[in-house]
Amino acid sequence: MKLNLKPEAILLLEDGTVFKGRAIGKIGTTGGEICFNTGMTGYQEIYTDPSYYGQIVVNTNSHIGNYGVHKNESESGQPAIFGLIINSFSDIQSRHDAYENLQNYLLEYDLVGIEGVDTRMVVKHIRSKGAMNCIISSETTDIDKLKAKMKEVPSMKGLELSSKVCVKEPKFVGDENAPIKVAVLDLGIKASILKNLTDRGVYCKVFPAKTPFSELEAWNPDGYFISNGPGDPGVMDYAVDTVKSILDSGKPMFGICLGHQILSRATGLSTYKMHSGHRGLNHPVKNLVTGLSEITSQNHGFAVKVEDVESSDAIELTHVNLNDDTVEGIRVKGKPAFSVQHHPEASPGPNDAKYLFDNFIDLIKNKN
Numbered sequence: 001m002k003l004n005l006k007p008e009a010i011l012l013l014e015d016g017t018v019f020k021g022r023a024i025g026k027i028g029t030t031g032g033e034i035c036f037n038t039g040m041t042g043y044q045e046i047y048t049d050p051s052y053y054g055q056i057v058v059n060t061n062s063h064i065g066n067y068g069v070h071k072n073e074s075e076s077g078q079p080a081i082f083g084l085i086i087n088s089f090s091d092i093q094s095r096h097d098a099y100e101n102l103q104n105y106l107l108e109y110d111l112v113g114i115e116g117v118d119t120r121m122v123v124k125h126i127r128s129k130g131a132m133n134c135i136i137s138s139e140t141t142d143i144d145k146l147k148a149k150m151k152e153v154p155s156m157k158g159l160e161l162s163s164k165v166c167v168k169e170p171k172f173v174g175d176e177n178a179p180i181k182v183a184v185l186d187l188g189i190k191a192s193i194l195k196n197l198t199d200r201g202v203y204c205k206v207f208p209a210k211t212p213f214s215e216l217e218a219w220n221p222d223g224y225f226i227s228n229g230p231g232d233p234g235v236m237d238y239a240v241d242t243v244k245s246i247l248d249s250g251k252p253m254f255g256i257c258l259g260h261q262i263l264s265r266a267t268g269l270s271t272y273k274m275h276s277g278h279r280g281l282n283h284p285v286k287n288l289v290t291g292l293s294e295i296t297s298q299n300h301g302f303a304v305k306v307e308d309v310e311s312s313d314a315i316e317l318t319h320v321n322l323n324d325d326t327v328e329g330i331r332v333k334g335k336p337a338f339s340v341q342h343h344p345e346a347s348p349g350p351n352d353a354k355y356l357f358d359n360f361i362d363l364i365k366n367k368n
């Protein structure tokens with residue numbers, strides 16, 4: 001019989017609930033907002049999605065690690081998550097082209113995690129109590145010490161994080177001879193979004209989150225893209241101002257997730273922190289323009305207030321979530337600008353919503 005010799009680890013929730021398990025990754029202590037992703041696959045893409053910066057992910061799929069880590073499946077240069085909570089962790093991978101096992105990958109990036117946790121119980125708990133912070137530790141089981149550490153973990157509400165994960169200097173992506181030029185406001189962009197743009201004949205210039213509109217405009221792009229990203233859209237006035245100027249310019253604009261929240265704010269709508277976020281690969285969304293439904297990939301903990309949408313003259317509601325009627329997409333009346341809360345690039349997830357990238361390209365072509 002193989003003995004499980006991994007050190008003991010503790011998961012402490014903000015409300016004082018304790019779960020015990022075994023250490024994975026680095027031996028240490030970490031804190032962040034706990035959130036769960038219900039995807040059955042795609043853990044590497046999830047961990048490397050910059051929108052998870054500051055968060056500790058619970059994978060509800062109970063087997064994690066069994067297909068290792070692949071060179072081409074990262075959404076950014078390194079994992080963005082602050083920690084990991086797993087039911088059954090495998091440090092043996094069964095895939096011929098995996099370059100590494102997940103345990104070594106976590107060690108490479110100093111990530112602290114816990115396995116052997118009843119993740120169904122954790123998820124039921126945080127679903128009923130709502131979003132909260134947590135601490136994972138594999139270096140101490142002293143709960144009082146960990147409670148003291150919990151006080152140092154900031155609340156996600158009110159946190160600006162895009163400037164921590166975006167490019168530091170403008171960067172070009174794609175073929176410079178491509179027919180369309182899009183200025184990308186990087187609030188924490190996923191690599192697969194850029195790939196969806198470049199695959200459609202777009203040459204991108206990716207700008208840091210806090211770049212003023214004048215600099216974006218100076219490149220003379222055919223359109224603008226506002227990316228996904230971590231943190232609270234409610235405190236990102238700098239990005240809202242940029243997006244307002246883009247709207248004034250009259251050029252086509254597309255926003256995804258955080259980009260959708262920022263475009264919404266720029267049109268006078270407000271955002272709020274959800275009781276429980278949407279994170280998974282099977283969220284049903286109805287396109288109100290076509291009447292068709294799509295299964296979508298999602299990852300957000302904030303949303304646009306539906307009452308604001310109902311009373312707005314500035315926008316039209318284009319997409320709605322069929323699980324809970326939350327706002328999934330808008331377009332701005334009289335302007336070539338639209339956005340969605342879900343992730344058409346998927347990665348991981350279904351491809352039903354990819355047509356939105358085509359819609360953006362069509363908008364640019366018709367405009368120019």
Ligand SMILES: NC(=O)CC[C@H](N)C(=O)O
Nearest residue numbers: 228229257258300301302
């Ligand atoms: N994926 C994203 O862009 C997330 C947006 C925002 N940080 C939220 O949690 O709602």
